[in-house]
Amino acid sequence: MKFKTIEWRGDCVRLLDQRALPRRACYIVCKDASSVAEAIQKMAIRGAPAIGVAAAMGVALAAKRSRTLRPALFRQEMERVCERMRQTRPTAVNLFWALDRMKKVWDQRLNFDVEEMKERLEAEAIRIFEEDREVNQKIGENGKVLIHEGDGVLTHCNAGGLATAGYGTALGVIYAAWTEGKRFRVFVDETRPLLQGSRLTAWELSREGIPTTILTDNMAGWLMSKREVTLVLVGADRIARNGDTANKIGTYGLAVLSKWHGIPFYVAAPTSTLDLSLVSGKGIPVEEREPEEVTRFAGVRVAPKACRAINPAFDITPHSLIHGIITEKGIIRRPFGKRLKRMKEE
Amino acid sequence: MKFKTIEWRGDCVRLLDQRALPRRACYIVCKDASSVAEAIQKMAIRGAPAIGVAAAMGVALAAKRSRTLRPALFRQEMERVCERMRQTRPTAVNLFWALDRMKKVWDQRLNFDVEEMKERLEAEAIRIFEEDREVNQKIGENGKVLIHEGDGVLTHCNAGGLATAGYGTALGVIYAAWTEGKRFRVFVDETRPLLQGSRLTAWELSREGIPTTILTDNMAGWLMSKREVTLVLVGADRIARNGDTANKIGTYGLAVLSKWHGIPFYVAAPTSTLDLSLVSGKGIPVEEREPEEVTRFAGVRVAPKACRAINPAFDITPHSLIHGIITEKGIIRRPFGKRLKRMKEE
Secondary structure, X not given: OOOOOEEEOOOOEEEEOOOOOOOOOOEEEEOXXXXXXXXXXXXXXXXXXXXXXXXXXXXXXXXXXXXXXXXXHXXXXXXXXXXXXXXXXXXXXXXXXXXXXXXXXXHOOOOOOHHHHHHHHHHHHXXXXXXXXXXXXXXXXXXXXXXXXXXXXXXXXXXXXXXXXXXXXXXXXXXXXXHOOOOOEEEEEOOOOOOHHHHXXXXXXXXXXXXXEEEOHHHHHHHHHOOOOOEEEEOOOEEEOOOOXXXXXXXXXXXXXXXXXXXXXXXXXXXXXXXXXXXXXXXXXXXXXXXXXXXXXXXXXXXXXXXXXXXXXXXXXXXXXXXEEEEOOEEEEOOHHHHHHHHHHO | OOOOXXXXXXXXXXXXXXXXXXXXOOEEEEOOHHHHHHHHHOOOOOOHHHHXXXXXXXXXXXXXXXXXXXXXXXXXXXXXXXXXXXXXXXOOOHHHHXXXXXXXHHHOOOOOOHHHHHHHHHHHHHHHHHHHHHHHHHHHHHHHHXXXXXXXXXXXXXXXXXXXXXXXXXXXXXXXXXXXXXOOEEEEEOXXXXXXHHHHHHHHHXXXXXXXXXXXXXXHHHHHHOOOOOEEEEOOOEEEOOOOEEEEOOHHHHHHHHHHHXXXXXXEOOHHHEEOOOOOHHHXXXXXXXXXXXXXXXXXXXXXXXXXXXXXXXXXXXXXXXXXXXXXXXXXXXXXXXXXXXXHHO
C-alpha cells in the first residue's frame, strides 16, 4: 500500500480524509478524541475495521491528554470517551469490539498508576492497528484460492486498505491473488450514495495496476446475466451468529442477483466483525443517514426540494445467500452457526 | 400536466430540456431536423414515445424547410433526414416506428404535389403526437386497476409525461389511479447514471402532489425485503414478440429482485413499442453510451482518471420475469407470444 489510512503519531492521529478522494489526498490530524469521533461520524474515515482502529486510537489520545492522577477519575474520563465513540456509528461492530478491548485494559485492575495506564492504552491501540494489518494479510492468503485466472470479480463499496489499517478484506483477497500472479478483472459498483466504489476502491485498485471497471449499481444484474461476473467478494460491518451479514447498502440485492445467476458470493471479514451475541441479522441496527446524501451530490442538489429520500447505510444479507465467510482463521462455509462460534472462540 | 415536453409550433419544435431539470425548466427551440436529432442524441429529450414524436416532428420540419418542388428530390431529402434520425439512438423502437409512419406518407404515392405533401407530413407528425397522448391516457385507464389503496409502487427511470407527448406510461398508470382517489406511495429509483428518477420522475410526481420517496438504485432490494414495495411499474424502449423487454439499465435487476420477493412486475408501453420482427430480446441492440456519464456525477469527476467504466443505457428483461404488459389495448399477460401479435395487428 502506498498510502496510510490511519497513523498513530504519538501525540495525534493522522487520517487520510476519504471524502476528498480521489481528487485530493489530504490528511486530517486529530489531537483529541472528539475530533476522532467527528471524523468517524462524518465518514472522513470509514470501513468497519478502520473505525475500530480509529476509535481505539481516540481513546489512547484521550488518555494521553488526561490531567488526573487518580485512577477512579481517569476511569470515568475514559468511560465518557468510549460512550462518545459508541455514539458515532451504530452498525459496524468492530467499533464496539475495539472499545471493549481498550476498556479491558483498565478494567483488569481496580487500582493502577495512571501514567503507566496511559502507556498501556497507547500500546493496546497500536496493537489493534498492527493486528488488523496482519489479520488482513491472512484473510487475503486464505481467500486467494477463490479467484481463478480470467475471473471477473465484482466488489461493492470499499473493503480495501482504506477500510482497514491497511491491505483490506475483500480487496485483500484480490491483492493476494494478484500478487501471486493470477490475472483477472475487477468490476467495481460505484456504490451510491457516497460512491466508495468509484472513488475509493477504483483508486486503490488502479494504484496497484489491477484492471478495474466501474459500473453504476444498477448494472450489476445485467453484467451477471452476460456471464462477465464470475465471483462476488464483499466486506462486512457485522456478522451475526448464524452468518447473516450487515454490509453497505446494495449488498443484499447483489447477493440475491448472485444466487439467481449461480455466481459464488463471499464475505471477507476479520473475526472481530462477528457478533456472537446476536442470533440473527434481525438484531443488527441499521444506520439511517441524512437524506441529503441521496438528493445532493458534490454539493449539487439533484432532486426536487419537496421530495423525501430514504438513506439506510447498510442492509442485511441472510446467511442462505452467502457461500462462505473468509476470515483470518480460514474460510467458513455453511452451516455457519456452530462453525462461527468455534472459530471465534479458538 | 403543467408542462409541455414537446410542442409543434408551425415553424419550429419546442422541447423542454430535460438535462437541466429539476433545477431549471428551460426550452430548446429546434428550427431544423438536425437540431432535433442532436436533442435526441444528447438526451435533451428522451423516453421512447417522446423521441418517436420528436423524430416525426423533425421530419415535418425538414419538409417545411425544403426548397425543391420536385417529388423525387424531395423524397431523397426526406430519406436522408430519416437516416440521420435513425442514427441518434438505437434501442427504442418507437423512433423507427414513427419514422416509418412518416415515410409511408410519401411512399403511398409515386407522384405528388410537394407543397401538399409538406402539409400531409406536418399533419402526420401532429397526429403521432396527439395519438401518443390518447394512448397514454388509455394505458393509465387500463393499468390503474393494478394499484391498490396503501400500495408501495416502485418505478425506475422516467416513464412519465416527460418521456412521452404527455401523461406517461408507467406514470400514466400512477396518475390514473391517483386521480380516481386511490392513495398510495411511490418509490423512485434515482436511476444512475443520468438520474432520470430523482431528477425527472420525482419532479413530475411531486408537482402532482403524489407522495414520492427517492432511493438510490442499490436500495431497491432491501426495500422489497422489508415489504415496503408491493408493485413494480416500469416503461419500455422495445418489446420483442415473446415479451422480452428492453428498458433503462437496472430494470432487469429489479425484475429479478421482484421475482425473488414475489412482487408483481409490470411493463407499461404503447403497442408502438412492440417490435414483432424480433423473436426475442436477443435481437435488441443495446446502446452503449460514454463512460464519462458514469465516472462523473452532476458534472463532477468522481472516479480516478485511469479507470474504465461501462455504460450500457438499457438492459433486456426476459418475459418470464414480467407479470403483464399494460398497453392502450388492455393488459397482456403470459404467454405473451400470440397475444402480443394479435393485439398489435388488431
